[in-house]
Amino acid sequence: VEGTLTARDKVGVQDFVLLDAYTSESAFLDNLRKRFSENLIYTYIGTLLVSVNPYQELGIYTLSQMELYQGVNFFELPPHVYAIADNAYRMMCSELNNHFILISGESGAGKTEASKKILQYFAVTCPMTESLQIARDRLLFSNPVLEAFGNAKTLRNDNSSRFGKYMDIQFDFKGIPVGGHIISYLIEKSRVVYQNQGERNFHIFYQLLEGGEEELLAYLGLERDPQLYKYLSQGRCAKESSVNDKNDWKTVSNAFSVIDFTKDDLENLFGIIASVLHLGNIGFEENQQGCASVPDTHEIKWIAKLLGVDPWVLLEALTHRKIEAKTEEVICPLTLELSAYARDAMAKAVYGRTFTWLVNKINSSLVNKDFTGKTVIGLLDIYGFEVFDKNGFEQFCINYCNEKLQQLLIERTLKAEQAEYEMEGIEWEPIQYFNNKIICDLVEERHKGIISILDEECVRPGPATDLSFLERLEEKVGKHAHFETRKLAGPRGRKKIGWMEFRLFHYAGEVTYCARGFLEKNNDLLYRHLKEVLCRSKNRILKECFLVAELENRRRAPTVGTQFKNSLSSLLEILISKEPSYIRCIKPNESKEPSKFDDFLIRHQVKYLGLMEHLRVRRAGFAYRRKYEHFLQRYKSLCPDTWPHWHGPPEEGVERLIKYIGYKPEEYKLGRTKIFIRFPRTLFATEDAFEFSKHQLAITLEAHWRGALARKEAKRRKWAVQTVRKFIKGFINRNKPLCPDNEEFIVFVRKNYILNLRHHVPKNVLDKSWLRPPGILETASDLLRKMCTRNLVRKYCRGITAERRALMQEKVVTSEIFQGKKEGYAESLHQPFANSRVGVSTSSLSDGILVIHILQADIKQKGDVILQCEHIFEAVTKLAMLVKKENLVNVVQGSLQFCISPGKEGTIVFDTGPEEQIYKDKNGQLTVVSGWVWGREA
Numbered sequence: 001v002e003g004t005l006t007a008r009d010k011v012g013v014q015d016f017v018l019l020d021a022y023t024s025e026s027a028f029l030d031n032l033r034k035r036f037s038e039n040l041i042y043t044y045i046g047t048l049l050v051s052v053n054p055y056q057e058l059g060i061y062t063l064s065q066m067e068l069y070q071g072v073n074f075f076e077l078p079p080h081v082y083a084i085a086d087n088a089y090r091m092m093c094s095e096l097n098n099h100f101i102l103i104s105g106e107s108g109a110g111k112t113e114a115s116k117k118i119l120q121y122f123a124v125t126c127p128m129t130e131s132l133q134i135a136r137d138r139l140l141f142s143n144p145v146l147e148a149f150g151n152a153k154t155l156r157n158d159n160s161s162r163f164g165k166y167m168d169i170q171f172d173f174k175g176i177p178v179g180g181h182i183i184s185y186l187i188e189k190s191r192v193v194y195q196n197q198g199e200r201n202f203h204i205f206y207q208l209l210e211g212g213e214e215e216l217l218a219y220l221g222l223e224r225d226p227q228l229y230k231y232l233s234q235g236r237c238a239k240e241s242s243v244n245d246k247n248d249w250k251t252v253s254n255a256f257s258v259i260d261f262t263k264d265d266l267e268n269l270f271g272i273i274a275s276v277l278h279l280g281n282i283g284f285e286e287n288q289q290g291c292a293s294v295p296d297t298h299e300i301k302w303i304a305k306l307l308g309v310d311p312w313v314l315l316e317a318l319t320h321r322k323i324e325a326k327t328e329e330v331i332c333p334l335t336l337e338l339s340a341y342a343r344d345a346m347a348k349a350v351y352g353r354t355f356t357w358l359v360n361k362i363n364s365s366l367v368n369k370d371f372t373g374k375t376v377i378g379l380l381d382i383y384g385f386e387v388f389d390k391n392g393f394e395q396f397c398i399n400y401c402n403e404k405l406q407q408l409l410i411e412r413t414l415k416a417e418q419a420e421y422e423m424e425g426i427e428w429e430p431i432q433y434f435n436n437k438i439i440c441d442l443v444e445e446r447h448k449g450i451i452s453i454l455d456e457e458c459v460r461p462g463p464a465t466d467l468s469f470l471e472r473l474e475e476k477v478g479k480h481a482h483f484e485t486r487k488l489a490g491p492r493g494r495k496k497i498g499w500m501e502f503r504l505f506h507y508a509g510e511v512t513y514c515a516r517g518f519l520e521k522n523n524d525l526l527y528r529h530l531k532e533v534l535c536r537s538k539n540r541i542l543k544e545c546f547l548v549a550e551l552e553n554r555r556r557a558p559t560v561g562t563q564f565k566n567s568l569s570s571l572l573e574i575l576i577s578k579e580p581s582y583i584r585c586i587k588p589n590e591s592k593e594p595s596k597f598d599d600f601l602i603r604h605q606v607k608y609l610g611l612m613e614h615l616r617v618r619r620a621g622f623a624y625r626r627k628y629e630h631f632l633q634r635y636k637s638l639c640p641d642t643w644p645h646w647h648g649p650p651e652e653g654v655e656r657l658i659k660y661i662g663y664k665p666e667e668y669k670l671g672r673t674k675i676f677i678r679f680p681r682t683l684f685a686t687e688d689a690f691e692f693s694k695h696q697l698a699i700t701l702e703a704h705w706r707g708a709l710a711r712k713e714a715k716r717r718k719w720a721v722q723t724v725r726k727f728i729k730g731f732i733n734r735n736k737p738l739c740p741d742n743e744e745f746i747v748f749v750r751k752n753y754i755l756n757l758r759h760h761v762p763k764n765v766l767d768k769s770w771l772r773p774p775g776i777l778e779t780a781s782d783l784l785r786k787m788c789t790r791n792l793v794r795k796y797c798r799g800i801t802a803e804r805r806a807l808m809q810e811k812v813v814t815s816e817i818f819q820g821k822k823e824g825y826a827e828s829l830h831q832p833f834a835n836s837r838v839g840v841s842t843s844s845l846s847d848g849i850l851v852i853h854i855l856q857a858d859i860k861q862k863g864d865v866i867l868q869c870e871h872i873f874e875a876v877t878k879l880a881m882l883v884k885k886e887n888l889v890n891v892v893q894g895s896l897q898f899c900i901s902p903g904k905e906g907t908i909v910f911d912t913g914p915e916e917q918i919y920k921d922k923n924g925q926l927t928v929v930s931g932w933v934w935g936r937e938a
């Protein structure tokens with residue numbers, strides 16, 4: 001984190017919450033741009049991950065990266081999709097609850113890639129047993145199969161998922177992935193029969209033609225050239241260089257074997273795929289009665305063979321329609337147009353239901369019957385908001401889905417956030433946000449919403465058209481604030497909206513839909529006649545897809561809109577009970593180029609993904625919150641008062657704990673049941689201290705620590721470590737009955753403490769600091785501390801020079817003489833004794849005068865002492881010996897200077913004479929003759 005912060009100017013902030021101008025969209029974009037230019041494609045908003053598609057391999061999904069993120073606290077490392085995956089996984093394991101990761105964004109933004117990375121991450125990092133490897137492989141290999149049948153090349157993305165996907169990964173109580181379950185949403189069936197310019201049909205058709213073995217193609221009656229098939233060639237890019245169909249075929253064939261598809265399954269499956277291609281090539285002619293006929297029945301025969309149906313019955317069903325009159329059935333010929341419609345309807349229905357069968361089949365291979373697991377992580381890879389120049393029924397459904405998911409986000413994040421603060425009694429300024437429930441109601445409300453109105457229009461007797469549907473809308477929801485048509489718009493808005501269009505004001509912005517095709521797509525009608533043919537098919541898969549019971553059921557099947565509405569509502573039920581994580585994917589440019597950051601396009605996505613709103617909420621609130629029990633359980637070992645057991649109420653334990661750790665008041669708030677931590681960094685610090693997740697590192701560092709000790713203090717170390725071990729062992733044994741998993745935890749706490757201690761050992765003998773140990777390590781810590789002090793002392797002593805040692809010995813003598821006896825002693829300790837401060841002078845004559853000079857700081861300020869003694873030789877010798885200094889004594893001839901205090905200087909002149917006498921001349925100079933005198937003025 002530190003490293004990242006120092007590089008902040010260059011790479012921006014790794015969490016938008018840390019942006020100063022967090023409400024500014026430009027600041028948001030600047031940050032995203034800065035990071036993107038440094039190939040940093042991930043940025044957080046709290047715990048939400050924003051991901052910008054790099055359109056290049058960045059080398060950030062390696063094994064070592066996976067290892068790096070494994071078990072590490074979410075905020076400790078730079079943002080990454082692995083951090084999101086790991087966080088969900090660890091929370092699931094520790095709190096035994098279910099999670100989901102919602103990945104959204106527009107086509108080509110990187111949703112599918114992100115979900116694949118997450119899946120790979122789990123596959124590599126989760127614990128695994130040999131018997132469960134099959135389950136893991138099936139989870140992984142279901143992907144290429146689903147992509148082959150559900151993805152296609154579009155203008156926006158060469159591998160665009162044309163269906164929504166929710167995948168549950170199931171884990172057992174040890175965190176081992178044991179199975180899975182997939183739900184698909186709204187496969188884009190219209191693509192089977194029609195593709196826009198520059199787009200392709202689903203990959204599987206091209207893969208089969210490119211990669212399929214000769215015998216297989218011959219069995220299916222297919223030619224290798226995709227241009228020969230109408231359903232494959234409308235987009236004029238059947239041969240696409242950006243897609244390697246041949247290779248992909250191999251991958252898919254291999255995957256089929258992993259996920260338990262039998263030869264028979266594949267024969268039936270590819271029989272259907274080939275039939276769809278044959279269907280597309282059926283041409284109709286108008287006969288003389290104006291009805292449709294099929295001039296060339298070659299394709300019909302192939303379809304009949306592959307699907308196990310009667311060719312003539314099929315032919316009739318494609319060109320005629322059964323109408324049920326009261327008691328009898330009447331068969332009416334179809335026009336050319338209606339026959340083509342029936343053919344396409346059959347192709348769509350067959351492909352659509354086969355896709356559902358495929359998903360179910362994959363599910364049956366993913367299901368683990370012995371699954372005793374408790375928890376799941378769901379991955380939702382779903383189309384984001386779509387806003388095109390022309391928006392039809394599909395965009396309407398997709399955008400409705402996004403409104404619903406936004407509702408979920410509001411429920412789970414915005415509203416829940418505010419409600420939670422209120423409930424917890426935490427003061428918080430409520431932020432303004434738009435609750436999009438009003439739009440969801442507009443679309444889905446029973447009898448009143450757009451889907452209901454559309455359904456009514458589909459079933460009502462009389463001629464119903466897209467235009468009549470539009471009029472109904474104006475009638476019934478015309479007054480709604482989020483709805484508009486050309487008629488309803490004022491003169492200004494009119495220009496931008498066509499006669500066949502209606503506009504919805506979605507939470508993310510307005511979208512104009514063309515009502516053309518709404519009725520047909522919602523009805524998704526497959527004539528009964530064709531349905532009967534398919535129900536009688538001998539193809540095993542089709543038999544499962546078209547049940548005879550369906551024919552017997554006279555009730556109308558729910559419309560596409562209603563089915564979608566119902567499936568969304570079950571999806572939301574699935575999600576609402578789980579803990580959410582969000583990944584928002586952004587597409588940086590339309591041309592799929594690396595390093596190109598299109599401001600306009602990205603600004604649009606930031607808006608439609610609701611990122612600014614999310615940021616505002618995160619910033620206003622707290623980065624982290626946890627129930628007191630959970631917080632205490634996790635961090636209790638950081639405080640001696642709470643470890644190993646806290647017997648009081650958990651909130652008091654938490655209070656004690658954070659006080660001990662040193663939280664500042666502005667960093668947290670205590671609610672009724674939870675602690676709220678405002679800044680991620682506070683949590684980082686706590687996690688750092690705890691180091692739960694650095695198990696491996698702890699082991700390594702402990703080894704270093706031991707190694708270093710071993711080299712220096714082999715004997716002592718052995719003794720100390722043994723003591724620590726003995727102590728811990730004793731503790732574990734004493735506490736085992738109380739807490740069965742104590743052993744592992746204590747081992748961890750021990751390692752953790754040693755790891756931390758390594759960074760906190762005192763640097764010198766005067767440094768009295770010592771890392772406070774957890775309760776169980778107090779004795780060990782005391783022993784280590786003594787050992788450490790002894791080490792430091794020894795190290796210090798070894799570093800002392802001989803000269804310094806001599807000086808210190810003098811101090812020892814001083815201490816023996818003066819300590820506690822004379823004032824000023826303590827101060828004297830800090831002043832080193834000078835070597836040349838004391839000197840003695842005598843004269844060369846027979847007198848007993850002895851002058852002791854004591855130098856002051858100022859060299860001129862001598863504090864001399866003049867003595868006269870009878871045993872001058874003895875006294876001076878002893879003095880010299882005591883200070884071990886031969887040149888201590890200076891024997892002068894003639895005269896001697898002295899100074900008894902500043903300004904009080906004098907000269908003693910030694911002379912020879914008959915008797916001892918001292919006299920002073922007029923200048924104050926003393927003359928000693930065979931005797932002594934001293935005096936200031938003498």
Ligand SMILES: Nc1ncnc2c1ncn2[C@@H]1O[C@H](COP(=O)(O)OP(=O)(O)OP(=O)(O)O)[C@@H](O)[C@H]1O
Binds near residue numbers: 058107159585
């Ligand atoms: N993290 C990534 N690193 C490198 N390339 C990426 C990454 N994410 C996406 N891409 C590239 O972008 C392409 C489109 O990504 P992806 O298929 O995941 O988009 P999507 O959001 O799922 O689109 P759709 O909704 O159309 O399915 C990928 O095929 C890949 O080439």
